[in-house]
Amino acid sequence: MTRPCPNCAKPADLTPENPHRPFCSDRCRLIDLSRWFDESYAVPAEPAVIPDADEH
Numbered sequence: 001m002t003r004p005c006p007n008c009a010k011p012a013d014l015t016p017e018n019p020h021r022p023f024c025s026d027r028c029r030l031i032d033l034s035r036w037f038d039e040s041y042a043v044p045a046e047p048a049v050i051p052d053a054d055e056h
C-alpha cells in the first residue's frame, strides 16, 4: 500500500514497516516539519485571549 509522499510525491509506504509514513523517508518528514516551524516563526505572536475590560 503506497500513497504519494506529501513532500516529494514519490510513492510512500503506508504500512507500519515505514516509520516515516505518510512520508517516504525521514528526510521528507523533517523537511515538512521544518516548513511548519518556519511558518510559525514567520507569523508574529498575537495574544490568545483579550480580556473584556468593559464587563463589570
Ligand SMILES: [Zn+2]
Pocket: 005, 006, 007, 008, 009, 010, 023, 024, 025, 028
Ligand atoms: Zn518523500
